[in-house]
Amino acid sequence: MLFCYSLCVVLLIYLMVISFLFFMLGVYFLFNELVYFVEYEIFVFNSSQLLMTLLFDWMSLIFMSFVLFISSLIIYYSKDYMRNDLFINRFIILVLMFIFSMMFMIISPNLISILLGWDGLGLVSYCLVIYYQNTKSYNAGMITALSNRVGDSMLLMSIAWMFSYGSWNYFMYIDFFSFNYDVYLIGLFIVIAGMTKSAQIPFSSWLPAAMAAPTPVSSLVHSSTLVTAGVYLLIRFNPLYVNGGLSTFLLFISLVTMFMSGFCANFEFDMKKIIALSTLSQLGLMMSILSFGFVYLAYFHLLTHALFSALLFMCSGVIIHSFKECQDIRCFGNLFYMMPLTCLCFIISSFCLCGIPFLSGFYSKDLILDMYSLGYINMFSYFMYYFSTGLTVSYSFRLIYYLVIKDFSFYSYHAVSDTSYVMLSMMVLMTFCSVFGGCMLSWILLPIPHMILLPFNLKFMVVVVCMLGIWFGYFVSKIKMFDLNYLYYNGIYMFFGNMWFIPYMTMKLPFYFLFYGFKINQSSDYGWFELLGGQGLYLLLSYYSILNQSIQNNTFNLFFVFICFWFVILLFI
Structure with missing residues (x-):
């Protein structure tokens, strides 16, 4: 255990230093417009080269610095959060493998x-x-793995389809594509791969x-690594689907995902699932602005979201840890007097998520909404976009109400306090990054100011939907149990509290296909095809082989039977 604590401290220092170096290099590459491309040829087959390539530009370097910075804080945070775990060394090694896989994907142009x-x-x-090794974890791990395998298969088909282009390096020829059927199909595969990794509907x-x-894994996965991998892939392949006509499809999917996740978060009582749905809503926001072709704006929101999303999960981990692993927000309440520092960090991160002015989320989110208002879009999409933004404010204030304003609803003798120095120090450091990270990134990534002229009603729309979201979140949190029973028996609460039954469809629909596929395989491949095919031929050849051997081993008996046969024939003649 002592070795693990020293390992966490060493990893914190090393990853922090490497993160700072990558960030400085990224800023230097950005201001000097540098791109370093490292290439190693493995083999050539049929005029197609298989190359080991690494791409170092400002986008990959700054993103790697954010991944390493958040990972260093979370590993040190895990030192206290997982202190009673017997296999914490295994946990840290898995987290390091996860970070290495993400960084390898970031710097790969191939x-x-x-x-x-x-x-x-x-x-x-x-x-x-599946780290906790129970039935719920196994089921969740299987859903996660099988959903992501769809994206893996799409990438494999893209690799096969790009074989005719002679290279798999996307940036070399992506601007020179003539958009025919092949390129459209590759773009569709890439979009579906990004949808699976970033958890867009379905x-x-x-x-x-x-x-x-x-x-700690949730804090890392849902802020800057796994779910953002799909967004990062679409950022790199943006000309392939924007010019290929797939932007309308991606816009529709992202809008429905934003609306579904924001609405369902207002009916959820599991604290971690509410924050996961907030991540899903922000991923839909990034995908929607990507469909318009604003790559740098989506990348800007990707970085700012990584900061406050990691902080949200870190604060929720401290609260869940203090409440004996209870995640039901109805058990919380009045925590500001017992856990003031944790609640302060949580409220600041929620304000960043809502886009409160001059916090990190404001600089990217307000700019995205302004650019959306400048675009040519229909009224339905515009309404869905702003309504989903209001729902973000709604579930954030509903969560704050259950944590801070409502009466304490846990055991009356249970003591709750801010006692963990390690977790609190990491949260305070992440809070400073969440407050000041947005303005710093806006100065670095957007150094040239652009004027955005909007009518007063469109510009004031953001304030209106935020105020309506605060009212709606407070209204939903004040609903009494008999009102919930009324909603439950009418199926409304059942529908919205279960993500439009998408988890049930994900589990049930493949079951029937797999079940009937097994039956068909059993009756055909293991049945008639086996009897009339290879197994039947084997039995027929075995029978005739045995008959042949019996004939060859019994030549005297055969001669006697032959003589008797001719004697009978001559007798009749």
């Missing part, structure tokens, strides 16, 4: 090397989701299910 990092993320995430069920993992 589809084959991207697939290696992509599969590494899927495999290690499965190992981390692949949304694995994201809340992955909350079965330890809270």
Whole structure:
């Protein structure tokens, strides 16, 4: 155990230093417009080169610095959160493998090397989701693994389809594509792969299910690594689907995902699932602005979201830890007097999520909404976009109400306090990054100011939906139990509290296909095809072989039978 504590301290220092170096390099590359491309040829087959390639530009370097910075804080945070775990060394090794897979995917411009990092993320995430080794974790891990395998198969088909282009390096020829059927199909495969990893509809069920993992893993997975891998892939391949006509499809999927996750979070009582649904809502926001072609804006929101999302999970981990692993928000209440520092960090991170002015979420989210208002879009999409933004404020204030304002509803003799120095220090450091990270990134990534001119009603729309979201969240949190029973018996609460039944469809629909596929396989491949095919031919040849051997081993008996046969024939003649 002592070795583990020293290992966490060493990893904190090393990862912090490497993160700072990567960030400085990224800023230097950005201001000087540098790109370093490292290439190693493994073999050539049929005029197609298999190359080991690494791409170092400002986008990959800054993203790697954020991944390493958040990972260093979470590993040190895990030192106290997982202190009673007997296999904490295994846990830290899995987290390091997860970080390495993500970094390998970030710096890979080659589809084959991207697939290696992509599969590494899927495999290690499965190992981390089933870490607690119970039935719930196993089911959640299986849903996570099978959902991500769809994206893996799409990447494999993209690799096969790009074989005719002679290379798998996307940035070399992506701007020179003539958009025919082949390119459209590759773009569709890439979009579906990004949808599976970023849990867009209909692949949304694995994201809340992955909350079965330890809270530090959730903080890492849902902020800057696994779920953002799909967004990062679409950022790199943006010209392929924006010019290929798939942007409308991606916009529709992302809008429905934003609306579904925001609405369902207002009916959820599991604290970690509410934060997971908030992550899903922000992923839909990134996907929607990507469909318009604003790559740098989606990347900007990706970085700011990584900061306050990790802080949200770290605060929820402290609260859950103090309440004996209870995650039901109805058991909390009046925590500001007992856990003031944790509640302060949680409220600041929720304000960042809502886009309160001059916090990190404001700089990216308000800019995204302004650019959306500037675009040519229909009224339905505009309403869905702003309504989903209001729902984000709604479930955030509902969660704050259950944590801070409501009466304490746990055991009356249970003592709750801010006692963990290690977890609190990491949370305070992440809070400073969440407050000041947005303005710092806006100065670095957007150094040239652009004027946005909007009518007063469109610009004031953001304030209106935020106020309505605060009112709606307070209204939903004040509903009494008999009102919930009324909603439950009418199926409304059942429908919205279960993500539009997407988890049930994810589990039930494949079951019938697999079951009937097994029956068909049993009756055909193991039945008639086996009898009339290879097994039947084997039995027929075995029978004639035995008959032949019996004839060859009994030549005297055969001669006697032959003489008797001719004697009978001559007798009749």
